[in-house]
Amino acid sequence: MDRLKDTIDIPANVQVPGYQREQHGIGIVHFGLGAFHRGHMAVYTDDVLADKGGDWSIVGVSLRSPGARDRLLPQHCLYTLVERGVEGEKHRIIGSVKNVLVAPENPEAVLQQLCDPKVHIISFTITEKGYLRDAATGELLRGHPDIQHDLVHPEQPRTMHGFITEALARRKQAGFAPVTLLCCDNLPENGVSLRKAVCGFARLRDQKLADWIEASIAFPCTMVDRIVPATTASDIEQTSLALGRYDAAPVICEPFCQWVIENNFSSPRPVWEAFGATLVQDVAPYEDMKLRLLNCSHSAMAYLGYLSGIETIDQVIITPVFKNFVVQLMQEVLPTLDMPEGVDLQEYCAALIERFRNPSLKHRTWQIAMDGSQKIPQRILSTIRALKAAGKPYTCLAMSVAGWLRYVTAIDEHGNSIEVSDPMAEQLCRIAEQNKDNLQNYVQEIVKMADIFGPDLASDAAFQDTIHNCLQTIYDLGAQGAVGSLL
Secondary structure (H helix, E strand, O other): OOEOOOOOOOOOOOEOOOOOHHHOOEEEEEEOOOHHHHHOHHHHHHHHHHHOOOOOEEEEEEOOOOHHHHHHHHHOOOEEEEEEEOOEEEEEEEOOEEEEEEOOOOHHHHHHHHOOOOOOEEEEOOOHHHHOEOOOOOOEOOOOHHHHHHHHOOOOOOOHHHHHHHHHHHHHHHOOOOOEEEEOOOOOOHHHHHHHHHHHHHHHHOHHHHHHHHHHOEOOOEEEEOOOOOOOHHHHHHHHHHHOOEOOOOEEEOOOOEEEEEOOOOOOOOOHHHHOOEEEOOOHHHHHHHHHHHHHHHHHHHHHHHHOOOOEHHHHHOOHHHHHHHHHHHHHHHHHOOOOOOOOHHHHHHHHHHHHOOOOOOOEHHHHHOOHHHHHHHHHHHHHHHHHHOOOOOHHHHHHHHHHHHHOOOEOOOOOEOOOOOOOHHHHHHHHHHOOOOHHHHHHHHHOOHHHHHHHHHOOHHHHHHHHHHHHHHHHHHHHHHHHOOO
16 A cells, blocks of 8 residues: 555545645744644644644654654655544645654754744644652752753753753754744643743753843643544554555544643744634633533542543443543532633543544553553542642542552552553552552551652642542542542
8 A cells, every 4th residue: 555645546535635735834833743743733734834834844753752743754744633533534644744853863953943944833732741859849950961961961852841942942043033943732821831941941051141031932821632642553443445545643532632822922933813813812711611621520430540540531431330430520620720711621521531432543541541640630639629628528529639649550450460651650660569568557658658649749638538438438449449438
């Protein structure tokens, strides 16, 4: 089967780019060209190019692996977006990505692309761990070896922080107009988090440069929402058969898509709002809604479902005890949310349940369970703090945290090994092994990790007792039984 390289003879039921790709220059550089970006921001941008034109094509940058480059470049960066819903599949070829650079192979090529005066947006989906920050405080991990390397070798950076700071220094020296740095990661106040990371690094290098960045560069906050599971070999095979061409890089996603953006730019931008994005003055309520309802529920289902031997989210949510638990979890969270007029939270919760039930996505619990030490603080612990401050119960949230503690022991409830994918996996598993015969000590030692739990929860005996009781229940009854005991 020929490789996907153009749209000639593509089946008529497959939507193709409605523009000549070579007529549009590069306006966006994106760090982290994974499936989510290609199923979200790149699609909005594809719509802009088709209807409004402009030089808004995207160059992707990988800070680590050449995988995305190796899959995309042989097919001229074209790929198939496969929307899977209850009514079937829709296929669409996306053409907004034009090139992919692998930073470790040629840092200077990345810097030159970032310094192109025609680039107006630099965007990010590098996941929580890419910001190299303390998960509890949000402060830059100054002692991280890659941060230290980039301070000593600014022209050969390894981190996002190093690349952005060096590029901004060069752009400033050349007198170019400011760019906008646009975070699309699931972080609270993600634009603020990005500003903290970049300016925190810049201050270590040059205070005047940091001051200029603070004064000149916009870091708008965003809320992004679309379920995009990892692509499997079966997805590639099925997509290739539907196209009649081999596509090594399809993106599978749900039909639902949402993007809320703070209207705060220091440079020109695509008119994404013409194609469904929402521009607002304050993203925080939407961000809290998504993190505390969708992401929190996802993590809870991932840990507790995986422990129960359930592989995908749709299978978790059709299990009655888990569905009832998630509904109760959402109701527990709702008092922490204060939404703008017109947002119906009960309607949003009901829609989430239906999205979780989508049997076509096969969103793996193991995939969502990755990097829990980075996700738990934003998705669950911040909500627990809000409920504690209001004197309200957090029983379901505590059971979710206990599910994570059970998961990172690296042994499931059937005695099988768990491959714990987490930047702190070695430390977590070591604590679990050292305290395998004393559950209370295990909880105390994990919660003492202030870079996850913060100093407040790390010293909160009542919180520790609550988590210990939930974890003991998981060991006594299994994950399903423990969840059922709350209902």
